[in-house]
Amino acid sequence: MSVVNYGTREITCKIVYYGPGRSGKTTNLQHVYSKLPEERKGKMVSLATETDRTLFFDFLPLDLGTISGFATRFQLYTVPGQVYYAATRKLVLQGVDGVVFVADSQSRQMAENIESLQDLHANLADESLDPRSIPLVMQYNKRDLPKSEICSIEELDETLNFRGVPHFSATAVTGGGVFETLRSISTLVLSRLSAPATKV
Amino acid sequence: MAKETREQGQDGGEFAEFLADVSQEIALRVESLQPAATVPTPERKKTPIAADGGAITEWPSIADRMIEEMR
Numbered sequence: 001m002s003v004v005n006y007g008t009r010e011i012t013c014k015i016v017y018y019g020p021g022r023s024g025k026t027t028n029l030q031h032v033y034s035k036l037p038e039e040r041k042g043k044m045v046s047l048a049t050e051t052d053r054t055l056f057f058d059f060l061p062l063d064l065g066t067i068s069g070f071a072t073r074f075q076l077y078t079v080p081g082q083v084y085y086a087a088t089r090k091l092v093l094q095g096v097d098g099v100v101f102v103a104d105s106q107s108r109q110m111a112e113n114i115e116s117l118q119d120l121h122a123n124l125a126d127e128s129l130d131p132r133s134i135p136l137v138m139q140y141n142k143r144d145l146p147k148s149e150i151c152s153i154e155e156l157d158e159t160l161n162f163r164g165v166p167h168f169s170a171t172a173v174t175g176g177g178v179f180e181t182l183r184s185i186s187t188l189v190l191s192r193l194s195a196p197a198t199k200v
Numbered sequence: 201m202a203k204e205t206r207e208q209g210q211d212g213g214e215f216a217e218f219l220a221d222v223s224q225e226i227a228l229r230v231e232s233l234q235p236a237a238t239v240p241t242p243e244r245k246k247t248p249i250a251a252d253g254g255a256i257t258e259w260p261s262i263a264d265r266m267i268e269e270m271r
Binding site for chain 2 (some may be wrong): 004011032035036037039040064067068069070072074083175178179184186190191193
């Protein structure tokens with residue numbers, strides 16, 4: 001859980017990009033990484049197979065520097081979307097502060113979106129996190145594809161966004177909507193920051 | 201609540217904008233979230249050194265000091 005630590009003057013938040021395989025989670029992180037100023041560029045850890053599928057997870061530490069006197073760090077993770085990596089997804093979700101659900105806008109991928117969303121809910125519940133209240137943002141990716149191949153935003157929202165959380169259309173491959181999504185989830189996570197009781 | 205999507209290359213300062221937003225939010229939160237202070241523990245008198253060669257005679261005070269030091 002994200003905490004304002006007044007003792008060490010640190011704020012750390014963990015954000016996980018969740019969604020079906022090939023929906024664009026890794027592409028989101030790659031775009032964020034490409035826009036980081038050199039002095040803030042750490043290492044983006046990405047474990048992929050020979051066909052560029054995320055094997056384990058991606059990890060991008062975002063060191064935002066000192067803000068209001070606090071060393072601020074965001075940790076961005078992706079999960080492997082393929083169904084058979086269920087254990088990894090559970091592991092990555094541990095201690096999560098906010099989730100970006102990256103949905104594939106293609107009509108033929110709707111079933112995968114729904115399955116992944118259900119998987120997210122089940123895994124959050126397993127972690128004793130309430131899927132109805134955890135900070136969540138929906139991203140409808142691949143909006144650059146021909147209209148005949150993709151669902152409308154309204155359709156995606158009606159099917160996937162039953163909580164009515166903020167949603168963003170995106171073309172992660174060109175960077176469209178990536179930072180808007182990150183800003184939104186960050187704000188949601190930070191609005192829930194809590195301070196531990198400390199001795200005087 | 202649909203948001204407009206920014207096309208690539210429209211803004212080279214995407215990270216800067218993001219950082220500005222995050223900074224603003226943190227400033228707000230840090231101000232409103234002062235750490236919950238606990239009541240300071242009153243300073244206890246140290247157990248006086250006994251005149252009889254340092255033998256411990258005040259067990260309740262020793263226990264208090266041990267508990268306080270362990271906090």
